[in-house]
Amino acid sequence: MKIFSKISIFVFFVTLSFGCKTPSSDNTQNSEKRPNIIFYLADDQDVYDYGCYGNEKVITTGVDRLAKEGMLFKNAFTAQAICAPSRSQLFTGNYPLKNGCFANHTATKPKIKSVTSQMKSLGYEVVLAGKSHVKPYNVYNWDKEWEPVPKKDVPRDYIPLDSIENYFKTSKKPFCMFITSKYPHGKYFDVENPNAEDLKFYPFNAHKKSDKAYVKSRAGYYRSIEEDNTQIEKVLELVDTYLGDNTLFIYSADHGVSGKFTVKDIGLKVPFVARWPKVIKAGTTSDQLIHYTDVLPTFMEVAGSKERKDMDGNSFLSLLQGDDIQVNKYVFGVRTNQNILNSEVFPSRMIRDKRYKYIRNFNSIEVVEQNLTGKSNVDYFIKRGANAHKNEPFEELYDLQNDPFEQNNLAQNSELQSLKEKLKQDLFSWMQSQGDILNEEFGNMPIITPKGKKGFKLDQDTPRRKIPDSIKNTLAKDDYIVIEHW
Structure with missing residues (x-):
């Protein structure tokens, strides 16, 4: 009986030791x-x-x-x-x-x-x-x-x-x-x-x-x-x-x-x-x-x-x-037209659920005058951006269930104004949480540039866009929002 008890105790501790694996062995197995x-x-x-x-x-x-x-x-x-x-x-x-x-x-x-x-x-x-x-x-x-x-x-x-x-x-x-x-x-x-x-x-x-x-x-x-x-x-x-x-x-x-x-x-x-x-x-x-x-x-x-x-x-x-x-519940979208070959000032933001989608084009031709700064060289580029996309309205609202290719803008539909307002406010809340450089106020039309010399400068030509000689190289550092980490 004593021998049996000793064997039983030994088996118990062996079983216990195998059952209590170390974290590293767990990780290996997993x-x-x-x-x-x-x-x-x-x-x-x-x-x-x-x-x-x-x-x-x-x-x-x-x-x-x-x-x-x-x-x-x-x-x-x-x-x-x-x-x-x-x-x-x-x-x-x-x-x-x-x-x-x-x-x-x-x-x-x-x-x-x-x-x-x-x-x-x-x-x-x-x-x-x-x-x-x-x-x-x-x-x-x-x-x-x-x-x-x-x-x-x-x-x-x-x-x-x-x-x-x-x-x-x-x-x-x-x-x-x-x-x-x-x-x-x-x-x-x-x-x-x-x-x-x-x-x-x-x-x-x-x-x-x-x-x-x-x-x-x-x-x-x-x-x-x-x-x-x-x-x-x-x-x-x-x-x-x-x-x-x-x-x-x-x-x-x-x-x-x-x-x-x-x-x-x-x-x-x-x-x-x-x-x-x-x-x-x-x-x-x-x-x-x-x-x-x-x-x-x-x-x-x-x-x-x-x-x-x-x-x-x-x-x-x-x-x-x-x-x-x-x-x-929602997915969101961002448009930054700067730092691409066409490089115009025309930022947009989007919010979308399964059925409806709201877009705000912050520098549309409808509101461009309210975005001007009074500085002629800066305002040239703000106006240029709005005119480059003059067919895109300030607000867009689509019923994607019935219009999946976004052909019929419902932003002025009287029956959908409360829906539009809800989407708009939820979009602005999201933008704030993201630390967006834009907000819902007019007169906030940032011109962005990377720190240093990399990136496309608005006042310089690109292969797809020509700037008049009179306006070339007129933007100073203070005219831009400099993105430090670029």
Whole structure:
């Protein structure tokens, strides 16, 4: 009996010691169960130009396959229809105004935490494969980063497929990889003798069906989409070959090319398709509002953390798991026309729920006189910006359920004034929370410039915009709002 008691006590303590694992052993075990995460991002492609989104004339078999095997989102958005600001939201979980990158070719604020630090802290390796277009390095400190690679007889560099394949073969820990294509962004393929009948037209471009130059450009764009499809299908082949079912794969495009620089849905609504075998039910759709700021919080929850301190976004993991719950009541949009080639003073902000959308164009021709400063050289550029967009009204309101292409402005509809007022006030509250350089008052029309010499100066020529000699180099530092972190 004594021997039996000693054996029993020994077994008890052995069992207890194995049952009380150290935190490090827990992390090791959990890391083996956590999924790899891959986010494939195309460049400048309209949400309407996919087979799975209703365009039967374009070749997108890779994305169409993902939609059949996973979940297609009908209401996914970026806040800004331009490259760097759109990408900064994905990587930080914050809208452009808060993260600091709200003009193209500019940097994120230096103290913002991005996906690299957030996911590394959760035991993930974080990789960028392809186009970057974000800075500074201390914010985006990738574990591995591979540049796009040149390829003959095509207009754009390719994603680094060899490096991606080797990584899939050899990775030892869970990873979060962004595969960022340069397609279908122009320069497009040169398609000879294009036929307008081979293209699909919508209310926003139907008037260009007889425009030969537009048709040629659009045909080249379709061909560039097809070229990106070859890359996507190759990546999916590599995923299926080297990675198991426990891989969350998301496809999107950073913004629409037809609505670039605007806050219209054709610019801000993005394709968004997710596949995760055994988690996402195949062939499903979601019409819940999700946003690029939601991506990082989702990835963090997938990795085991619900922490979202200092982030605008919300996790949509529950949607992937099949729970149809509201993620966002509203999504917001930002337009900053400065620091682009056309570079005019015409900022806009947008608020949108599932059905209605309100836009304020702060320097419209209707209100430009109230924005003038009394300084002739500054006022020249404020007037120039308003005249460059003279057909865009001060306020816009759309019923997207009945008018998805935003053709009928309801801002003056008497029956919708209380709705408009509610959206307007909620927009202003959001702008204040973001630390926006704009507010609801007139006479606040900031001219922005980066610190130092980088960026487009309003009083200098660009390849697409000429400034009269009499007004060149007349803006002083005090005439600008200088964005320190650019």
